[in-house]
Amino acid sequence: MQDYIAWNFTKNGEFTVKSAYHFGLSLRDAKTGQPGSSMPSKEHKAWLALWDTNAQGKAKIHTWRLLKNGLAVGTELHHRRIKPGVFYCACGREETVYHRFCACPHSELFWKHLCENKGEPVVKPPAMDGSLAGLVAWLKAWFAEACGAEQETMVQALYGLWCARNDARDGRRIQDAQELAEKVHCYIQEWHLVHSKEPAIKEPRRPERWLPPEPGWTKANADGATARTDDKGEEEWFSGITMVLLGEELRSASQVPATPSSRRFWQQKRSANGDLYGRATTPRRVGYRTFNNVKITVLCGLVTILVLRGTIGLNLSLPSQPSDADALAGAKAVEDIDRILREIRSDSDPSDPTDSDLDSSSVLSNATALNSSEAAAAYAAAVGNYALGPNVSGWDEQRRRWLAQNKGFPATVPGGKPRILLVTGSQPGPCDNPLGDHYLLKSTKNKIDYCRFHDIEIVHNLAHLDNELAGYWAKLPLLRRLMLSHPEVEWIWWMDSDALFTDMAFELPLSRYDNHNLIIHGYHDLLFEKHSWIALNTGSFLFRNCQWSLDLLAAWAPMGPKGFIREEAGKILTAYLKGRPAFEADDQSALIYLLLSQKEKWMDKVYIENSYYLHGFWAGLVDKYEEMMENHHPGLGDERWPFVTHFVGCKPCGSYGDYPVDRCLKSMERAFNFADNQVLHLYGFAHKGLESPKIKRIRSQTTKPINDKENLDVKAKMSTTS
16 A cells, blocks of 8 residues: 555645645744734734624624724715715714714714713723724724723614614604613613623634554544546545554555445445435436526526617618718717706706807807816806896995985884895796695795794795706895895895794894894804815805895806806816715805805805704704703704704605605604694694694683783794793
8 A cells, every 4th residue: 555645734634725724824823923814913903802892793793894984974975976965864964984973963962971871981082183094093993902891882882873873864763862872871781681601711723633642552544435537537436545643653544445345335326316415316306407597598588688679779670871870860869868958957948048049158159079278268258257137336325325215115124123035935837746836835834924923024936037047046146136126125034945944933133143244054164174065054044135245146156057157167166175976066065165265255244153043954853843842942943942944855846855755745744833833822723743734722712812912922922832
């Protein structure tokens, strides 16, 4: 028998790549003393600490995804071109990993409750730039050094915050920070009760090998059965492999030929089972496999036919046209599609004048054929040619003179408050969604109620006053026209049709704005530090009727004309403003860009308001109305009782939106009824529920209503409603 070398690091003596790899690692570790990993030792320690944390597996996997940038936050969805413009539902700001878990007011309150009220060991990250890389680096370093209790709390708290966020995205109410902290604390305690046993200490893996025989003994191992093909093409059978060890020394190894009986046994076994691996080849199974193969072939053939049919068309039997005709037909189809898309984007009518009929667009008739420098020059020329209307100068003096000559139209209302004109509007045609018109009516009714209580005039516009400025931009020519047509009005207040007053008792603190001409909701840090495209919100803002406002409108409008100007301006805004998706220019981004690029010229007269909700993002408010009614009262205007609830991203009148239609309409119904209850309460009624249009009587009628003077004081009555 011929001897051969056997591998001493596996049970069966065979050499494998896996065993050699582990043997090589053990040699390297023995020489260097480093952990068995290709990553740095500190990072390796952090990963080991994470996976050894005493927490549920899905929570640890969530933390791992966070560290590997695998969470689908709004910025990641936008970066991967999956969904633009996703904001955090608790505060309406841009959703990043750092903001979600650290910087959001909801998250900060959660960590505070978890630490102070529940006694959980909580460690806050140090001040940083808010980048994901900085947060990940800090977390890895922290995991490598933190104790077990801190690691458990961190993993479970991060997972709890993420689950609350997902519940809110799916249409449920986002949990209050204190409620969420209580939930996480209870879960940690329950987990400790169930998993209180200390994990067993794992012994280091030892390489498996044959044990040597005792001194003075010889050990022989025989195992296996195999076959091979000889030089003549015939199978040569062996009943086993025999190895002989004397101590730790391999003395011999041989292959034992099979006997005729053993050969017949293996041949019979192979013919019965199909092969040595036990794959049966019975007629029934062969037929089943054949039938499956036929099904797959037929399916692939059908898919191929459908693809070819969609590619080459149905007119295969018609004579082929000349290539020039094909090119002309294709060019015309592309032109028609492009024209239709432009009309859809700009909400224009087929009868509206085309871009080539208008002065500002005549410069751009051949813009698609221009290179980048020529396109930039064409854009600058077109912007320079556009204006909202004739230049008006000296408007403050003209208005002052007019008011002096027309005493019957004072700039104040009874009581001495400045006269305000609330302006809203909707599209000229019916909504795509039949329910959209119904909710537009409710929105208008809501605004009329608020204006009636606070001596405010209201205008609801349905017309496009400038065919160039359609869509987002339609408000600009309307506001300018109303300023010039109503010199008796001190403030022009624009409010989107999808925004509702939800605090009917709150009054604007106009005395605060004596030295300002534009009042808009926003955040200074998002505007000046981050240059975010959601730093301000143009869904609800006020303009003073003055020359400054006319000048700002004139500087604001040039990015708005539909077509080439709006598309090129959109590229500029996307490049300049953080987080902005790639789409044509919108009025909000253009205003932010204007205020940032010409800060010295405009910002002295701009008041960025966030002490109350001139704009309140709906997703974090509508599910808390019952809690507000129980604990607070109208007249506050802030998060305790929001002044305005704005349904950003819902598009109730359109055929698409960023949120499910059912969720939006249900939330709008709740917001309307929440506000309407404050009106109905004056007359002794209230809705049966915030999701029901039906009402119930809440106060008995009196035979002497005129004697109850409190009932006539509308604002006082609302301010005491709970």
